[in-house]
Amino acid sequence: MILDCSILPDDPDELKRIICELQESHAAEVCLLQKQVRHLYDKLFGRKSEKSRYGEESPQLALFDMPEPDPDATPEAPVEVEKHTRRKKGRKPLPDNLPRVEIIHDIDEQEKICHCGAELSRISEEVSEKLDIIPAVIQVVRHIRPKYSCKHCENAAEKGPTVKIAPVPVQLLPKAIASCGLMAHILTAKFVDSLPFYRQERQFDRLGADIFRFIRLKRTLFHEEPLFST
Incomplete structure (x- = not known):
């Protein structure tokens, strides 16, 4: 194969033949390199215990290698699963043993009068609990002995x-x-x-x-x- 560009022939047919040979040679090299890369990836990242369906040397694994059903096998009986209720996830309530301090946020007395003139009745309330802490306080205990x-x-x-x-x-x-x-x-x-x-x-x-x-x-x-x- 001619590699020196200075001695290429002037005949167009000869040049076409050289180009075709180069293309075939490069295509074969590219195919070989692709196979080597696939084989390397299979060695590095493939499962070691799996075997190829097409032989040990082929990196291609079977895509639809499913076991065939056994005609002599007895069908399994259906299993009934009991119904259950899923608990709704939410915030865990605060312990009942902690002391409570109630702060009432009420509306004004004027807003408790309906537009018809009647007084509104308290029907329910909404309660939200926040965890609070009392900071440490230094005090002096005086022991008095009369x-x-x-x-x-x-x-x-x-x-x-x-x-x-x-x-x-x-x-x-x-x-x-x-x-x-x-x-x-x-x-x-x-x-x-x-x-x-x-x-x-x-x-x-x-x-x-x-x-x-x-x-x-x-x-x-x-x-x-x-x-x-x-």
């Missing part, structure tokens, strides 16, 4: 003044500013909710708590200061 003394015994030198007062309530950490409820809140946030102490300090700071005293409380929890005063 003192009592006997005015008649104030001048008695032999027994001295008589003063009575209630004992100090039992505390988790003596002389600490934190109550049992605050201690439980701090420990739960730290060891259950994985909330670091520095983030709790920011929360208490927004609520108006004393950050310095809170830091001392944290040190007390981790034995950086003595648990009990001596």
Whole structure:
């Protein structure tokens, strides 16, 4: 086959013959390349367990390879399925154990009068529930212990003044500013909710708590200061 364009013949018939040979050669090469590509795709993405209906070397799979019905097989009996009612999907109702606060959005009294002059009657109502939360509130619990003394015994030198007062309530950490409820809140946030102490300090700071005293409380929890005063 002539590949050099500078030595092509001048005869038109010879040129047509060369062009036809080139077309046939290119068509054969294209067909071969297409087969190789199909074979490669079958090897990469085809099912390894399936076998071709036309032989192992052919990448073409059977399109209508359905099993023929067995004439000796007995027909299967029909199976009855019980009717069922599909539950409508919707929002899950809020728990009944949560307290409810009712807010009534009513129309004006003037709108309760019909155009005929009669008063409208309340026939029903529409209720929609929204989940709300009350933010944390810091408060100070004052433990007041009144003192009592006997005015008649104030001048008695032999027994001295008589003063009575209630004992100090039992505390988790003596002389600490934190109550049992605050201690439980701090420990739960730290060891259950994985909330670091520095983030709790920011929360208490927004609520108006004393950050310095809170830091001392944290040190007390981790034995950086003595648990009990001596």
